[in-house]
Amino acid sequence: MDKIIIHGGKRLTGEVRISGAKNAALPIMTASLLGAGVHTFHNIPNLVDVQTIKKLLSSMGAKVDTEGTTIRINADHIDHCEASYDLVKTMRASILVLGPLVARMGKARVSLPGGCAIGARPVNLHIKALQAMGAVVDLKEGYIEARAKRLKGTTIYFDIVTVTGTENIMMAACLARGTTFLKNAAQEPEVVNLAEVLNGMGARISGAGTDVIRIDGVDALSPAEATVIPDRIEAGTFMIAAGMTQGDVRILDCNPRHLDAVITKLRDSGMDVIPIENGVRVTGCETRKSVDIKTHPYPGFATDLQAQMMSYMAVAGGLSVITETVFENRFMHISELMRMGADIVIEGNRAIVKGVDHLRGAPVMATDLRASASLILAGLVAEGKTELSRVYHIDRGYEAIEQKFSALGADIRRIKA
Numbered sequence: 001m002d003k004i005i006i007h008g009g010k011r012l013t014g015e016v017r018i019s020g021a022k023n024a025a026l027p028i029m030t031a032s033l034l035g036a037g038v039h040t041f042h043n044i045p046n047l048v049d050v051q052t053i054k055k056l057l058s059s060m061g062a063k064v065d066t067e068g069t070t071i072r073i074n075a076d077h078i079d080h081c082e083a084s085y086d087l088v089k090t091m092r093a094s095i096l097v098l099g100p101l102v103a104r105m106g107k108a109r110v111s112l113p114g115g116c117a118i119g120a121r122p123v124n125l126h127i128k129a130l131q132a133m134g135a136v137v138d139l140k141e142g143y144i145e146a147r148a149k150r151l152k153g154t155t156i157y158f159d160i161v162t163v164t165g166t167e168n169i170m171m172a173a174c175l176a177r178g179t180t181f182l183k184n185a186a187q188e189p190e191v192v193n194l195a196e197v198l199n200g201m202g203a204r205i206s207g208a209g210t211d212v213i214r215i216d217g218v219d220a221l222s223p224a225e226a227t228v229i230p231d232r233i234e235a236g237t238f239m240i241a242a243g244m245t246q247g248d249v250r251i252l253d254c255n256p257r258h259l260d261a262v263i264t265k266l267r268d269s270g271m272d273v274i275p276i277e278n279g280v281r282v283t284g285c286e287t288r289k290s291v292d293i294k295t296h297p298y299p300g301f302a303t304d305l306q307a308q309m310m311s312y313m314a315v316a317g318g319l320s321v322i323t324e325t326v327f328e329n330r331f332m333h334i335s336e337l338m339r340m341g342a343d344i345v346i347e348g349n350r351a352i353v354k355g356v357d358h359l360r361g362a363p364v365m366a367t368d369l370r371a372s373a374s375l376i377l378a379g380l381v382a383e384g385k386t387e388l389s390r391v392y393h394i395d396r397g398y399e400a401i402e403q404k405f406s407a408l409g410a411d412i413r414r415i416k417a
């Protein structure tokens with residue numbers, strides 16, 4: 001397996017361009033199942049998860065062509081309404097084909113995703129909502145088998161804010177008979193991006209970006225042409241890296257309005273985050289101040305930036321309490337950070353991080369996508385050499401990450417297995 005080697009201590013300077021958002025591209029690509037014809041999507045990032053969803057759509061009969069960051073999906077002939085365990089186990093977001101398949105084809109057989117490193121991550125709320133819309137759903141041999149002649153509009157209340165749950169049911173409701181209200185809906189920018197794409201296909205959605213989304217069902221949808229928003233989690237990762245290394249970086253092709261909670265905390269820690277044309281300029285300060293973080297669904301502090309922020313707080317000048325409220329096991333990076341000299345104590349879903357003068361490079365292991373990013377950030381500021389293994393995790397959600405950091409002056413390289 002590939003490894004990433006970092007020799008820490010370099011200030012990051014220069015500019016970096018942010019890729020399209022993984023968590024917008026995935027649902028937008030599955031939305032192509034809702035309508036026949038050729039769908040064209042721009043600013044699609046080149047990621048392992050995007051390759052997986054392409055494979056999944058092709059396995060169903062869609063034709064997928066890629067030209068740079070533009071993807072064309074022809075969903076005229078969907079003749080296999082199934083997402084196999086082999087594909088779903090590598091990427092939970094495959095569950096996003098469930099809603100579109102039931103809505104357009106009247107049936108779907110999708111493997112239950114199973115758990116992952118950060119938590120059990122059930123999909124009970126997706127299933128419950130489809131059942132409320134009239135689908136018959138059975139769980140057989142680890143698969144969800146769902147069918148419905150035509151879904152019916154209804155009011156769905158999500159007990160827990162769920163991003164892909166909101167996306168799955170919003171897509172399904174587009175072709176339902178009547179009106180659907182999603183209450184306690186996810187408000188992430190990726191949900192808004194998906195709603196814009198669906199409305200461009202002829203759907204009638206209002207309220208996306210708030211906690212109540214209304215969808216008036218229509219009989220058919222037409223092909224889309226749309227652009228994926230910038231990846232706010234990649235942008236946030238580079239902002240934190242720029243601050244941690246006390247650098248001076250212009251982060252381009254990003255939308256700072258998608259990161260208000262994160263930017264507020266970075267400014268509280270002493271960083272300057274200055275809006276510029278098409279992005280932000282981030283300069284780190286001498287005294288990196290400790291701040292407390294509590295993750296929340298959007299517009300709260302993104303759970304997908306919790307691990308990266310913990311690496312930063314590990315070298316800040318005080319005590320930081322980091323509380324993870326979204327996932328039950330998203331502290332896997334802590335033991336690896338402690339091997340690098342971080343001083344962190346876990347108390348339930350809280351981590352007490354006492355900043356140290358410096359971290360020490362070490363061989364460390366990635367456990368999940370965002371934990372991998374946090375270990376790279378730690379390596380950038382650690383004294384000596386850090387060797388990160390299992391980098392396949394990071395390739396799922398970051399495009400050419402070592403090239404981007406190297407272009408900013410980091411001493412980072414990948415060694416092929």
Ligand code: EPZ
Pocket residue numbers: 022023026092093119120121122123124125126127160161162163164165297303304326327328369370397
């Ligand atoms: C999406 O995952 C993102 N993935 C995750 O990003 C992100 O961390 C998460 O939202 C939270 O923001 C994609 O968009 C592809 P949830 P999702 O449903 O939708 C519980 C990354 O690093 N829940 O919002 O799977 C669940 O267990 C990834 O890019 C149920 O209990 O997350 C969790 O505790 C990681 N039952 C909470 O809700 C359900 O049916 C939020 O999960 C669904 C969810």
